[in-house]
Amino acid sequence: xxxxxxxxxxxxxxxxxxxxxxxxxxxxxxxxxxxxxxxxxxxxxxxxxxxxxxxxxxxxxxxxxxxxxxxxxxxxxxxxxxxxxxxxxxxxxxxxxxxxxxxxxxxxxxxxxx
Amino acid sequence: xxxxxxxxxxxxxxxxxxxxxxxxxxxxxxxxxxxxxxxxxxxxxxxxxxxxxxxxxxxxxxxxxxxxxxxxxxxxxxxxxxxxxxxxxxxxxxxxxxxxxxxxxxxxxxxxxx
Numbered sequence: 001x002x003x004x005x006x007x008x009x010x011x012x013x014x015x016x017x018x019x020x021x022x023x024x025x026x027x028x029x030x031x032x033x034x035x036x037x038x039x040x041x042x043x044x045x046x047x048x049x050x051x052x053x054x055x056x057x058x059x060x061x062x063x064x065x066x067x068x069x070x071x072x073x074x075x076x077x078x079x080x081x082x083x084x085x086x087x088x089x090x091x092x093x094x095x096x097x098x099x100x101x102x103x104x105x106x107x108x109x110x111x112x113x114x
Numbered sequence: 115x116x117x118x119x120x121x122x123x124x125x126x127x128x129x130x131x132x133x134x135x136x137x138x139x140x141x142x143x144x145x146x147x148x149x150x151x152x153x154x155x156x157x158x159x160x161x162x163x164x165x166x167x168x169x170x171x172x173x174x175x176x177x178x179x180x181x182x183x184x185x186x187x188x189x190x191x192x193x194x195x196x197x198x199x200x201x202x203x204x205x206x207x208x209x210x211x212x213x214x215x216x217x218x219x220x221x222x223x224x225x226x227x228x
Binding site for chain 1: 118145154155156157158159162164204206214215216217218219220221222
């Protein structure tokens, strides 16, 4: 059962354009929503994260928009650059018996054309 | 700090063979875990540990064993390799057992079972 649905699977954007990746979750117990960036041949690394008590978080060219009522959140990459070409995973975390549980989306492969 | 180190980087196994993927972290993190990454499936949790001597199953544990004898090491054992275990495996760690903590990933181990 996929608890975090991510779309699109792949995305091609022109240099300077805006990349938008969307995620939806089902369980309202999730209380932390990170995005991870993965370059080819490397492990994922935390890019940016948000708590559900805010609707937006911005770090440089990267912004998370969060809609608690719709149970959706999205990553916006402004002025996309070829160096942003990577796979992006959204995730949702919640406290669980014995600790916490993080569920990852299926991933979006972003290619930024120069 | 080396972070999370996993070996080997690449491995080819024959069906029925066993092997161990090694993982070590030097950040004194309590929480360690193993994920597998398959196309269109995102990152799926295999096993995790909240501290030395404590392990538990994740989402896809069948065919894998783990142990945590020290804080630093968390090896993943494939008991009798099957083609369905062809995947990219990531070891990961987090400082504490909390939903808001960053997950640090190793660089991955590419496993092919023929």
